[in-house]
Amino acid sequence: MEDEVYPQLHLDNQLCFSVYTLSRLITQAYQPLLRALGLTYPQYLVLLVLWQAEEDKRLPVPVRYLCERLQLDTGTVTPLLKRMETAGLIRRARSAEDERIVQVSLTPAGLALREQAQQVPLDILCRSGVSLEQAQTLRDQLRRLILQWPADGAPPRGPATAPGTPESDPG
Amino acid sequence: MEDEVYPQLHLDNQLCFSVYTLSRLITQAYQPLLRALGLTYPQYLVLLVLWQAEEDKRLPVPVRYLCERLQLDTGTVTPLLKRMETAGLIRRARSAEDERIVQVSLTPAGLALREQAQQVPLDILCRSGVSLEQAQTLRDQLRRLILQWPADGAPPRGPATAPGTPESDPG
DNA sequence: GCTATCTATATTGTGAGCAATATAATTTCA
DNA sequence: TGAAATTATATTGCTCACAATATAGATAGC
Numbered sequence A, B: 001m002e003d004e005v006y007p008q009l010h011l012d013n014q015l016c017f018s019v020y021t022l023s024r025l026i027t028q029a030y031q032p033l034l035r036a037l038g039l040t041y042p043q044y045l046v047l048l049v050l051w052q053a054e055e056d057k058r059l060p061v062p063v064r065y066l067c068e069r070l071q072l073d074t075g076t077v078t079p080l081l082k083r084m085e086t087a088g089l090i091r092r093a094r095s096a097e098d099e100r101i102v103q104v105s106l107t108p109a110g111l112a113l114r115e116q117a118q119q120v121p122l123d124i125l126c127r128s129g130v131s132l133e134q135a136q137t138l139r140d141q142l143r144r145l146i147l148q149w150p151a152d153g154a155p156p157r158g159p160a161t162a163p164g165t166p167e168s169d170p171g
Numbered sequence C: 001g002c003t004a005t006c007t008a009t010a011t012t013g014t015g016a017g018c019a020a021t022a023t024a025a026t027t028t029c030a
Numbered sequence D: 001t002g003a004a005a006t007t008a009t010a011t012t013g014c015t016c017a018c019a020a021t022a023t024a025g026a027t028a029g030c
Helices: A017-037 A041-055 A062-070 A074-086 A106-116 A120-128 A132-148 B015-034 B039-056 B063-070 B074-086 B109-119 B120-128 B133-148
Strands: A090-094 A102-106 B090-094 B102-106
Touching: A017 A041, A017 A120, A017 B039, A017 B090, A017 B133, A041 A074, A041 A102, A041 A106, A041 B015, A041 B120, A062 A074, A062 A102, A074 A090, A074 B039, A102 A106, A102 A120, A106 A120, A132 B015, A132 B133, B015 B039, B015 B133, B039 B074, B039 B090, B039 B102, B063 B074, B074 B090, B102 B109, B120 B133
Parallel strands: none
Antiparallel strands: A090 A102, B090 B102
16 A cells, blocks of 8 residues: 555645635625625625725726726626616616616615625624734735736746645645 | 715725635636646646645545535535536545535546646736735735634624724724 | 627536535434 | 523524626727
8 A cells, every 4th residue: 555645636725715714704704794795795896996996986897897906807797787787886887988888886785885894804803803904014025925926828937935845735 | 964984884994804805806817827737726726635635645535524624515515516527627425424525536637637727826926016024924814814814603793902993994 | 891800798517615405314212 | 391581503694705707998009
């Protein structure tokens, strides 16, 4: 028998699994608060973008802008926006100048939700027991990692260290 | 007019959005490699657990064990396992001693995939351009955060710092 | 001006995630 | 022992994600 061991394939050595698990944990933490506002987590993200655009007097915004900000494609965003329109949170309208474009804006109800959502991020922070410093540090670290992430189709780059046989390879 | 500003609701100030985005980016990076093995990302995670159990001679394992390790409920895992059974990767069998339990084991095909998967984590690391140290540090940081995360239904805890009005609240 | 190309959005189909509920087997304990 | 509670898995219904494709409007070259 071989009895080979593959530490690089052990679940708890994977960075991907930690990120995946934390992402679901955070979403689950938001869920009860957002449910009180009649929102799902992705719908909340759409509203974050629209509320911020409203602050800057940039409403309406095209669907394309939402896709860029959220890093989601139209296959996800279009049905999401349809549900939000049905829920009375947003409006969608074809642009007159360029009929390919659908412009998205907030309804009064969608805008009004911002007041109720105001407390949500801090509330989550409190419930999670994470310190503000820890959260900010981690956020900035992840944002840098996301920014340096290779665009899809980019050529493979080597790891920044000399190659070896790491016992626990956090792929 | 009010012209109020809500920095705590700005998308890029949210820790949740960074985690969510990175999680999807990583999954997308795995996708082409796993596709070559005929796997989806969650199916790969199931195999990681089963391969490790095989190393320890603990196969078969109950569905409950997979749910615990992956932090997923049966509503996700049961159909996932059914698809993997159909694909010939695993076997599912009711336990004789306790007929509530379904024991999951690897088929030869499912076990054999481990050889091909061996290179995947390091391959992802290379493509991502992240250094091994950076990945390990981040992984350990996230694991600590996940471990300290409150169980569902736990009472709200305050943030570890004095309350104030943080400009950018990473909820 | 006409066709090829490009751009913006929508649609289809599959596979997660997850809440809520259902079903059936086991255990508890009065 | 026998009903109530518990445990393990499955099912249903809804909402993402995302690849692949479709559609229609705008733009570029010739």
